[in-house]
Amino acid sequence: MSQSLVRVGFVGCGYHASLNILPSLRFAPIELVAVCDLNRGRAEQAARRFGAKEIVPTANDLVSRKDIDAVFVVGPPSLHTSVAISAMRAGKHVFMEKPSGDNLVQARQIQQTARETGRACMIGFMKRFADTYSRAKTLMSETAFGHPTHIFGRYGHWNMNCLHDHLVYMSVHLIDLVRFFMGDYARLTAEVNIRNGQYSFAISARFDSGAVGNLVSTAQQPRVQERVEITGERQLIVVDNLVNLEIHSSSCNGLDRNIELSDIQTYRPDFSIPNLNQNNLWFQGYAGEVIHFAESVLAGRSPVPNADDGVAVMRIVDWLEHDPTHPLELPQVEES
Numbered sequence: 564m565s566q567s568l569v570r571v572g573f574v575g576c577g578y579h580a581s582l583n584i585l586p587s588l589r590f591a592p593i594e595l596v597a598v599c600d601l602n603r604g605r606a607e608q609a610a611r612r613f614g615a616k617e618i619v620p621t622a623n624d625l626v627s628r629k630d631i632d633a634v635f636v637v638g639p640p641s642l643h644t645s646v647a648i649s650a651m652r653a654g655k656h657v658f659m660e661k662p663s664g665d666n667l668v669q670a671r672q673i674q675q676t677a678r679e680t681g682r683a684c685m686i687g688f689m690k691r692f693a694d695t696y697s698r699a700k701t702l703m704s705e706t707a708f709g710h711p712t713h714i715f716g717r718y719g720h721w722n723m724n725c726l727h728d729h730l731v732y733m734s735v736h737l738i739d740l741v742r743f744f745m746g747d748y749a750r751l752t753a754e755v756n757i758r759n760g761q762y763s764f765a766i767s768a769r770f771d772s773g774a775v776g777n778l779v780s781t782a783q784q785p786r787v788q789e790r791v792e793i794t795g796e797r798q799l800i801v802v803d804n805l806v807n808l809e810i811h812s813s814s815c816n817g818l819d820r821n822i823e824l825s826d827i828q829t830y831r832p833d834f835s836i837p838n839l840n841q842n843n844l845w846f847q848g849y850a851g852e853v854i855h856f857a858e859s860v861l862a863g864r865s866p867v868p869n870a871d872d873g874v875a876v877m878r879i880v881d882w883l884e885h886d887p888t889h890p891l892e893l894p895q896v897e898e899s
């Protein structure tokens with residue numbers, strides 16, 4: 564693309580859009596052209612706060628406009644599907660919030676449309692861009708870490724309306740984050756606890772790489788907290804609740820060895836003074852994902868995570884929702 568800014572139309576100006584995504588646009592090479600929401604007041608407020616020149620009545624009005632290169636959609640999951648598909652068919656690139664559709668069928672429709680149209684279609688799994696997680700990913704690529712052997716991931720949160728909401732709004736984050744670190748899942752088994760209509764899943768995973776892992780996704784926890792432990796041949800990386808990163812190293816083997824304090828390195832962001840990098844939009848990954856999308860579009864590259872990543876996650880959501888008592892075997896190359 565020869566221009567310097569991606570011209571964006573924005574659909575869905577609710578809670579998450581107003582708190583995290585619209586405020587992140589200013590960090591990216593983006594011009595916000597028009598906004599749209601079923602609730603006119605929300606669209607007006609978004610236009611005022613984030614400098615959109617126009618408010619349009621419906622998503623259809625927006626996707627057909629010639630002065631827009633990309634459409635953002637941040638709404639109910641089925642809206643992600645309908646807007647993404649019509650926008651890509653109209654030649655627009657798409658940034659959609661997670662989940663990629665309301666179910667596996669919709670995620671595949673999005674994937675198919677992205678393949679047919681060749682448009683960029685990014686899914687908002689922002690944890691990949693979060694400060695501590697992107698540092699952990701970089702550390703994993705260094706020789707000192709060795710090959711990844713095991714991962715533990717827990718994403719626990721308050722009660723949800725139903726199993727479906729638990730999976731498509733919350734578990735998708737953990738499923739994608741673990742795949743980001745470890746690569747494709749090959750085989751999964753799950754144990755399920757149901758109490759007062761709330762679910763906990765304890766999942767065992769094997770990855771294509773041969774590494775193994777355990778994931779816990781629960782809606783039976785009073786607070787939203789998460790933890791990831793990634794084990795390599797020579798290091799253990801722990802990220803606790805996004806704010807604490809530890810690297811445990813061991814330079815030799817032996818049961819009687821004293822662990823030196825210098826074998827444990829920690830990173831904690833500085834929150835005590837206003838600091839762009841520790842602003843939650845950067846720290847939690849929202850600014851990073853939006854910048855990555857815009858820069859990819861301008862450079863003619865495909866942003867990641869994309870519609871294929873959306874399908875990879877929704878296959879596991881579909882299994883957890885409908886058949887978690889049987890193991891899930893995932894072929895390495897999925898039929899299209």
Ligand SMILES: NC(=O)c1ccc[n+]([C@@H]2O[C@H](COP(=O)([O-])OP(=O)(O)OC[C@H]3O[C@@H](n4cnc5c(N)ncnc54)[C@H](O)[C@@H]3O)[C@@H](O)[C@H]2O)c1
Pocket residue numbers: 574575576577578579580599600601602605621622637638639640642660661662687689731732
């Ligand atoms: N990544 C994250 O951290 C994170 C956090 C919260 C929510 N989310 C995602 O963001 C999305 C929105 O969640 P929310 O909590 O902001 O919901 P919300 O209900 O506050 O916002 C959704 C907005 O979409 C609008 N809308 C619905 N149908 C529409 C249509 N046909 N045309 C135009 N506008 C329409 C609604 O009026 C509403 O303003 C969800 O998909 C959720 O998964 C992500």
